[in-house]
Amino acid sequence: MPISQISSAERGFSVSAGQAGDAGLSRNTTHNGRRALRVARRHVVARVARNEFKSVGMRSSFDRVCYCGMPVGPEIPVMSDGFSCWPSGVTSCGLIWVCPVCAAKIKARRALQIEAATSAHIAAGGTLAMMTMTVRHARVMPLVDVLRAVREAWARLARLKSWRDVKQFLEGQVRALEVTVGENGWHPHQHVLLFASAGVDVGELNTLLTALGADWRRLVFKFLGVAPSVERGVHLLEFGMDSASIAAGYLSKVANEISGPNAKAGRDPFSLLGDIDQGDALAYARWIEYADGMKGARAFGFSQGLLARAGVVDMTDEEIAAADSAAGGVVAYIQAEDWVKALRAGTTDDWMCEFELVMSQGLLPFLEVSDV
Numbered sequence: 001m002p003i004s005q006i007s008s009a010e011r012g013f014s015v016s017a018g019q020a021g022d023a024g025l026s027r028n029t030t031h032n033g034r035r036a037l038r039v040a041r042r043h044v045v046a047r048v049a050r051n052e053f054k055s056v057g058m059r060s061s062f063d064r065v066c067y068c069g070m071p072v073g074p075e076i077p078v079m080s081d082g083f084s085c086w087p088s089g090v091t092s093c094g095l096i097w098v099c100p101v102c103a104a105k106i107k108a109r110r111a112l113q114i115e116a117a118t119s120a121h122i123a124a125g126g127t128l129a130m131m132t133m134t135v136r137h138a139r140v141m142p143l144v145d146v147l148r149a150v151r152e153a154w155a156r157l158a159r160l161k162s163w164r165d166v167k168q169f170l171e172g173q174v175r176a177l178e179v180t181v182g183e184n185g186w187h188p189h190q191h192v193l194l195f196a197s198a199g200v201d202v203g204e205l206n207t208l209l210t211a212l213g214a215d216w217r218r219l220v221f222k223f224l225g226v227a228p229s230v231e232r233g234v235h236l237l238e239f240g241m242d243s244a245s246i247a248a249g250y251l252s253k254v255a256n257e258i259s260g261p262n263a264k265a266g267r268d269p270f271s272l273l274g275d276i277d278q279g280d281a282l283a284y285a286r287w288i289e290y291a292d293g294m295k296g297a298r299a300f301g302f303s304q305g306l307l308a309r310a311g312v313v314d315m316t317d318e319e320i321a322a323a324d325s326a327a328g329g330v331v332a333y334i335q336a337e338d339w340v341k342a343l344r345a346g347t348t349d350d351w352m353c354e355f356e357l358v359m360s361q362g363l364l365p366f367l368e369v370s371d372v
Contacts, residue, residue: 032356036349038100042068043346044273045098048287062291068093068101069343071336078332078355079324085331085355087339087348094318097179097294100270102321109320110300113312114174114193117302120310125198126171129205130237132191133216136226139185143293147179147188149224151297154190156219162211169205171195172306177299181267181286186293195306206236331355 045065052060070091077088096103118128133154137146154175157163174193179186196202213234221227269290275283299317307314315323332355342348 032353034104035352038104039349040346041100041270041273044277045100048276048284052288060288060291061295062095062098064093064095065099067091068095068099069348071339074336076334076336076339077330078334078351079328080331080355080359081328082359083356085352085359086328087334087352088324088330090339092318092321094316094321096299096317097269097297098291100273102317103270106299106317106320109315113302113307113310113314116312117172117174117195117306117310118193121171121195127196127198127200127202129194129196129202130191131194132189132235132237134187134189134232134235135220135224135228137185137187139183141185141224143179143186143188143289145224146186147293147297149220150177150188150190152223153216153219157212157215160215162208162215166194166205166208166212169196169200171197171309172303174303174306175301177297179269179290179294181269181272181290186290202236209234209236331359 042065045062046068049060049063049066052058053063068091069087071089072091073089076090079086079088092102092105093099094102094106096106121128133150135146135149135153172195174195176191176193177188178191179188181187194205196205213230217227217230217233220233227233269287272283272287272290276287302314334351339348342351
C-alpha cells in the first residue's frame with residue numbers, strides 16, 4: 001500500500017497526488033507523526049526489496065528489511081509507558097542505513113551513549129571539540145567512490161604524524177559518518193567528536209589543523225582525484241568546559257536525524273522513499289545505489305575505553321535494534337497473523353495510534369486484538 005493510502009492528518013503527515021517525495025510531504029513534529037513516517041518508509045523499502053527480487057531474481061543488499069517487524073510468537077504484546085505504545089516480540093533487521101525504524105532506535109541509543117560519555121568527560125575536567133571532515137562531490141560521482149575516499153583517507157590519516165600530534169591531547173574520540181544527497185550528488189562526510197584531556201587548551205588543537213588538513217586533502221585527492229578546499233576540508237568547532245549538552249546535541253543531529261540533515265548539505269537519503277512511492281525512477285535508482293554502497297559501513301565508532309570510563313556498556317547496532325524497552329508494561333495483545341497482514345499492508349502504526357488515543361482519554365486498554 002503506498003504511503004499516500006495509509007497516511008492521514010491525524011497520523012501526522014499526508015501525501016497529495018502528483019506531488020513527489022518530501023516536497024509533497026507535510027509533517028507535524030509529534031511523536032506519532034515521526035513514527036508513522038518511519039513505518040511508512042520501511043514499508044516502501046520492503047516493497048523495493050521484493051521488487052528487486054522479482055525483477056532481478058536475486059536478493060537485494062537490504063532484503064532483511066522485508067522481515068523487520070515480523071512476530072516471533074503467536075501474539076504481539078503492545079507495550080506502553082503511559083504516553084507512547086510500541087510492539088514487542090517482533091524481529092528487527094538492525095540495518096541503520098536502510099531501515100528507518102531500526103535507524104531511529106539505534107541512533108537514539110547512540111545519542112544517549114554520547115551524552116553519557118561527554119558528561120563524564122566534562123565532569124573530569126576535560127573539554128570538547130567537533131572536527132568535521134568533508135570531500136568535494138559532484139552529481140556524476142558514484143556514491144561508492146566518494147564514500148571510499150572518505151573511509152580510506154581517514155584510515156590512512158589515522159596512521160600519520162599529523163593525527164598522532166592531535167591524538168596526544170585526547171582521551172578519546174567518537175566518529176559519526178553522515179550521508180546526504182542533493183543537486184551536487186552524494187555527500188558523505190565525517191564528524192569526529194574530540195575529548196580533549198583536562199588542562200588542554202582547545203586552541204592548541206586548532207594550531208595542529210594546518211598539517212592535519214593538508215594530509216586530509218592530499219589523501220582525499222589520492223582516492224578521489226579531487227581535493228577539498230582549504231576552508232572546508234577540515235573544520236574544528238570548539239565547545240567550552242560547560243558545553244557537554246551542546247556538544248552532545250550537535251552530534252545528536254547526526255544520531256537522531258529528527259529534523260533531517262542541513263538543507264545546505266542535502267537531503268536525508270530516507271527522503272528518497274517518498275519520491276519512490278510516487279513512481280520516481282531516478283529516486284529508485286539512487287536508493288539502490290545508496291543501499292548497496294552503504295552496506296557494511298559503520299555509522300558510529302567509539303575509541304577504546306571511552307564508553308567504559310562513562311560506565312556505559314557498548315552494544316552492536318543489531319543488539320540495540322533487537323532490545324526491548326524495559327520502561328513500559330503490556331497494555332494489549334495482537335494476534336500474530338493479524339499483525340503480519342497489517343505489516344504487509346504498512347498499517348501497523350494505525351493500531352499504536354488507536355491505543356494511544358484511548359490512553360489519552362484516560363482509558364488504559366488491556367485487550368486482545370484479533371481483527372483488522
